[in-house]
Amino acid sequence: MEPKVSIIIPFYNCSYIDQAIQSALDQTYKNIEVIVVDDGSTIFTEKIEPFLEQIRYLRKENGGTATALNHGIRAATGEYIAWLSSDDYFLPEKISKQISFMISHQAEASFTNYDCIDNKDQLLIPWNGKRFTDIKEVYHTFLLYNAINGCTVIIKKVIFEKVGYFNSYHRYTHDYEMWLRLLVNGYKIYYLDEVLTKFRQHEESGTSRFQPEMLKDILTIETHYRPILRKIVENL
Template identity: 45%
Template sequence: MYNPKVSIIIPFYNCPYVDHAIMSGLNQTYNNKEIILVNDGSDQYVEKLEPYMDQIIYIEKDNGGTASALNAGIKAASGDYISWLSSDDIHYREKTEKQIAFMTSKRIRCTCTNYHIMNHQSKIVRKYAGKSFATRDEFDQYVLKGINPIHGSSVIIQRNVFEQTGLFNEKLKYVQDFELWLKVMELETIVFLKEPLLLYRIHGRMGTRRNQEEIKKEKEMFLKEHLPAIRKRQINK
């Protein structure tokens, strides 16, 4: 049976929940994996890493944002597949095993999953929060509304996809994932799995809560750049 290696990359910047994320990565039922934690210049909660240092690959760098941390992890990865895990989120134990089994059996290079939303106390406050889409056209409809339907922490992507799309855009601090998914969808459909395999944490310290104005500006810039190509596809489909 094909048993590809999966690199689970955790970007970390001053997140009090990072130990929860590490444990969820280590506790995956899928055995052929490595956990790569990229410390993106943190000066808080670094002590939470100490119990796990002999079980993870640890990279330390100056603060450069999520895209730069993910790229550092991808460059250091030895896996055939890349899985992103935000430092405040939790992967269900069977997430990697189920996604890889599906992807390898169907020969799919990129999948994302449904997810539940939890609060700062790890209590689920909303179930099945993901948006499903089956085609590039459906994905484009979300993009045209300025909506990113894919949660980054739910994604597993075959590493060779980056040879065609390039890595995450480090000029974008908040919508770097949105841009990459659009590039991937230019190549093929990202398949959405309806089963929730991720717990997405919403809390007061998260960047999407604290930086709404910057996110809005980045999204406007991003959409201005990509909308013409999307509209052209819509006309020609």
């Protein structure tokens, strides 16, 4: 039987939430559960109502994306976790192709490439992520910048039980901190060279609105992890 995959969709006042949910439900891979974590939204909640019989809907007080992800992961019953932002969407074969890749490579964590789109679903930048040739290149790139879009990742749930959950202190860079934490703890993050996610760029996104806060967080994270990662890279 195919392993179960839990797709976690953190949601906070996002007008694109219905597109995200529909893309999760449209997966060709059938052994999934879709968990929408409402992080204290005050608008656009009506867009979830048509899907309530097909998803698991969890509501909590507002605490940020990391807390919403952690809430969903703890509630998840799948062996694997996929994260989908409420303003992005998956292509239909996303889960099927990535799980097949992970099983064939005995991978506990993986990521893919992605397209950038605008607020009208128009393509802005195809293949926006770096394309990797091997796992060593992933390590080397993380000495320079965050090479992974979080919504392209699938990861075994058991890993969170071993290394911990997303750090809510890093409100806008919790994903970067997590990937570095995995790498320095010996978890390889494998790259599948396919575009399986559409990443939306728009004025209301956290990436657009909180650049100063993100840059401050990034400096803190890199100061802590890069010396450790550099020693690992030297021994690869």
